[in-house]
Amino acid sequence: MNQSAFLAALRAIFPPDRLLMAPAALAAYESDALTAFQARPVAVVIPETQSEVIAAVQACHRFGVPFVARGSGTSLSGGSLPVKEGLVIALNRLNRILRLDPQQRIAVVEPGVVNLDITKAAAPYGLLYAPDPSSQPICTIGGNVAFNSGGAHCLKYGMTSNHVLGLKVVLPDGEVAELGGESLDSVDADYAGLFVGSEGLFGIVLEITVRLLPKPETYRTLLAAYRSLEAAGDAVSSVIASGLLPGALEIMDNLSIQAAEAAVKPGYPLDAAALLIVELEGERSQVEAEWERLKAVIDASQPYLIKVARNDDERMKIWKGRKSAFSAVGRLSPDYIVQDGVVPRRRLGEALAEIEKLSAKWGIRVANVFHAGDGNLHPLIMFDGREPGALHRAEELASEIIDLCIRLGGSITGEHGVGMEKRQYMPRQFAPADMDAMWALRKVIDPDELANRGKVFPAGEAPALRQVGPHPLEQAGVISRE
Amino acid sequence: MSPDIRDLQAAVRAHVRVQPRGARTKCAPRxxxxxxxxxxxxxGVIEYQPTEFVITAWAGTPVAEVQALLAQHGQYLPFDPLLVGRGATLGGTVATNACGPERYRxxxxxxxxxxxxxxxGNGALIQGGGKVVKNAAGFDYPKLMVGSLGRLGILVDVTFKVFPRPEAYATLRVDCPSLEAALALLPKLTNCPYDLNAIDLLMGAGGAAALFIRVGGLAAGLPQRMDRVRALCGSGQVITGDDEARFWHAAREFEWLAPEECLVKVPLTPSRIPALDASVRHAQRRYSVGGNVAWIATRDLPALDAALKALDLAGLVLLNAAGDPRIGHHRTNAFAERVARALDPHGRFVR
Known part of the structure; x- marks a missing residue:
């Protein structure tokens, strides 16, 4: 690559204040929420228009420079980790809601729009954007699309891809394509559906058409405290077997209860081994009828305590505790790894017992918060990075948990994506033919592997990352860890 | 006994051009x-765990067989598959994206x-997605296959998320003097916080229109919910029981279609209905999924094709097409071309 010519090309597109090259300015972009990985890009550009994004991608294509799109950098899988000597395209200023059409219940937005801002804009019309990852006050919709983000309400309403109707994208060679449309239905193969969750490997989204839903008329939220995780897990099975379809079914274990209580005081019972949060939502008379059934099911599951949110404040408090759990665990431990593997719901109890054993075996504390309704675990593996070898041991434990999820018939990731963090596990979940097919697709769409190079596929398949071993990028000096 | 996937792979490799066939209930490119x-x-069903809300079956399985099994456990396919009575299979349902009125919910x-x-198209067997309801690993091939019409892959098996089936249903019929009046009522319904399962708009003779609003859930809350929908609409007649079930069954089976008519699906948004309706005024038609899908019956496909092209709308002939079932304006794009090149580099599938 002719770096000075490339930078000159960028200078022709971007004014100096939106083309960052000084080391101090680049430092902020070296990591995302998976801080264990760092890499320094050659530059960061901050486009304000779609045509500037396209021009930046075209420049990368012309000079063969890999690029990574970035929103708020909240990826927990290292999805927006820069490529060393590559370009970071920061999309936060493409944050316009281009159109909000309440009658057709759609919004057309740019990728830098913050998730929660869509719901805020839709609220005056009684509408909302349903996917609600815990990071929704800061994460951007572009990142949500790239990683098919989830949240607490996926069982009933699905993930990001279930709410994206159309996309305008720039492919890795600078060509622009429009996928899907504005209708809920389609008569073509679902290309927008394939693009969502492709983790930046197929290009960058410029415009997203999302569907909006009417805000539920009412919510009924309860907390049930149990003496064992197993009892809480059994309660989830009973709720499902009763024919109810709650909007959310969440479980927190004692460690995460402690952490959440210390952080935001949601009023959780501190002595509970497990806390179950169940939320019904919808039309009032339907919810009232469901509520009677839910209470009977929960009573029969013998919790030692039931708390019902009596108003919206109490409901928000319950959710604040749950949604703060990740950051709250930071109070219990200087460092932690979050996993998000999935197991079939009926095997949740087995998975939790196994995680407990692994935790004891490695002598590492693991807090569990999870979307029980869809079997999506969130073990928070705690360690102290200053202790020699602690990170490595935590990663070994994480690796065993991922293997456990695959063995139980689940997935290595439910919502955080593969990114950098879990790419080495892909061949454990997918057969060689599946990996080959995905690689072939990637190569046809992006022959030079410019878009988010090094993610999703295990090292060794990308030409720049030929090294073998547990951390080839570290060996190559491409990344370093704290 | 399991069918032989390797035979299928070998057959793909042995042919210059191949075309999958299920129960032949719907049209396909030929x-x-x-x-x-x-x-x-x-x-046949491969795996079904009611408590997981997940069912896996071979692609050639009749949808009716799966529905019957799910019903035994109080569950259903919420996307409301079409033409089940004619023998539609799961694979064909996916390949043609054949979902019905309740897709709205x-x-x-x-x-x-x-x-x-x-x-x-290389004869490789590829797994996309998985058997858990939440999964973000790997490219989302399952979505790509929906509506792909056998142009990108031959479905071998499919795994669906399923839901508990509403315990009871009721439908409100609201007669409107004109399409305009019905369309004026529509956003009130689509934006209200009531949980509506389906909203279909039927065009009658002489320009009159009727809205059919389906509500499902626990039997206990249903009468009260119907009262509220009726209050919102200002009037309406509640249909329940067998009559109600028959109405929606007839909609899914397109019983209103005359034998020699072609059935065309046109995805759109409610705001585009008036322009389309003006150009298909002499055809039988209904607007389903809250105004997101037009179903048009016609004997004159070329005329409809031209009308759709003029309106920049795409259509798919689901029943009785003579040639290519894709009519109207089908946009292509660079991404789609590359995906086809990756999955079918030798051009074996009928595009």
Whole structure:
């Protein structure tokens, strides 16, 4: 690559204040929420228009420079980790809601729009954007699309891809394509559906058409405290077997209860081994009828305590505790790894017992918060990075948990994506033919592997990352860890 | 006994052009030189765990068989599959994206297909997605297969997310003097916080229109909910019981279609209905999924094709097409071309 010519090309597109090259300015972009990985890009550009994004991608294509799109950098899988000597395209200023059409219940937005801002804009019309990852006050919709983000309400309403109707994208060679449309239905193969969750490997989204839903008329939220995780897990099975379809079914274990209580005081019972949060939502008379059934099911599951949110404040408090759990665990431990593997719901109890054993075996504390309704675990593996070898041991434990999820018939990731963090596990979940097919697709769409190079596929398949071993990028000096 | 996937792969490799065939209930792109791969041996449920809300079956399985099994456990396919009575299979339902009026409530085929194995144009067997309801690993091939019409892969098996079936249903019929009056009422319904399962708009003779609003859930809350929908609409007649079930069954089976008519699906948004309706005024038609899908019956496909092109709308002939079922304006794009090149580099599938 002719770096000075490339930078000159960028200078022709971007004014100096939106083309960052000084080391101090680049430092902020070296990591995302998976801080264990760092890499320094050659530059960061901050486009304000779609045509500037396209021009930046075209420049990368012309000079063969890999690029990574970035929103708020909240990826927990290292999805927006820069490529060393590559370009970071920061999309936060493409944050316009281009159109909000309440009658057709759609919004057309740019990728830098913050998730929660869509719901805020839709609220005056009684509408909302349903996917609600815990990071929704800061994460951007572009990142949500790239990683098919989830949240607490996926069982009933699905993930990001279930709410994206159309996309305008720039492919890795600078060509622009429009996928899907504005209708809920389609008569073509679902290309927008394939693009969502492709983790930046197929290009960058410029415009997203999302569907909006009417805000539920009412919510009924309860907390049930149990003496064992197993009892809480059994309660989830009973709720499902009763024919109810709650909007959310969440479980927190004692460690995460402690952490959440210390952080935001949601009023959780501190002595509970497990806390179950169940939320019904919808039309009032339907919810009232469901509520009677839910209470009977929960009573029969013998919790030692039931708390019902009596108003919206109490409901928000319950959710604040749950949604703060990740950051709250930071109070219990200087460092932690979050996993998000999935197991079939009926095997949740087995998975939790196994995680407990692994935790004891490695002598590492693991807090569990999870979307029980869809079997999506969130073990928070705690360690102290200053202790020699602690990170490595935590990663070994994480690796065993991922293997456990695959063995139980689940997935290595439910919502955080593969990114950098879990790419080495892909061949454990997918057969060689599946990996080959995905690689072939990637190569046809992006022959030079410019878009988010090094993610999703295990090292060794990308030409720049030929090294073998547990951390080839570290060996190559491409990344370093704290 | 399991069907032989390796035979299917070998058959793909052995042909210059291939075309999958299920129960032949719907149209597909055709080519005279294509070898037909009959999938009737790929039939039967492979795995069903009611408490997981997940079912896996061979692609050639009749939808009716799956529905009957799900019903035994109080569950259903919420995307409301079409033409089940005619023998539609799961694979054909996915390949043609054949979802019905209740798709309005929870989503279409794309929202409930969570995994699939398919044979690509190289004869490779590829797994996309999985058997858990939440999964972000790997490219989302299941979505790509929805509506792909056999042009990108031959479905071998499919895994669906399923839901508990509403315990009871009721439907409100609201007669409107004109399409305009019905369309004026529509956003009130689509934006209200009531949980509506389906909203279909039927055009009658002389320009009158009728809205059919389906509500499902626990029997206990239903009468009260119907009262509220009626209050919102200002009037209406509640239909329950067998009459109600028959109405929606007839809608899914397109019983209103005359034998020699072609059935065309046109996805759109409610705001585009007036312009389309003006150009198909002499055809039988209904607007389903809260105004997001037009179903048009016609004897004159070329005329409809021209009308759709003029309106920049795409259509798919689901029943009785003579040639290519895609009519109107089908946009292509660079991404789609590359995906086809990756999955079918030798051009074996009928495009």
């Amino acid at each position: 080519a005279d030189d294509a070898g037909i791969l009959d999938l009737s041996a790929f039939s 929870y989503g279409g085929v794309r929202d409930f297909l969570i995994g699939t194995r398919f044979v690509d």
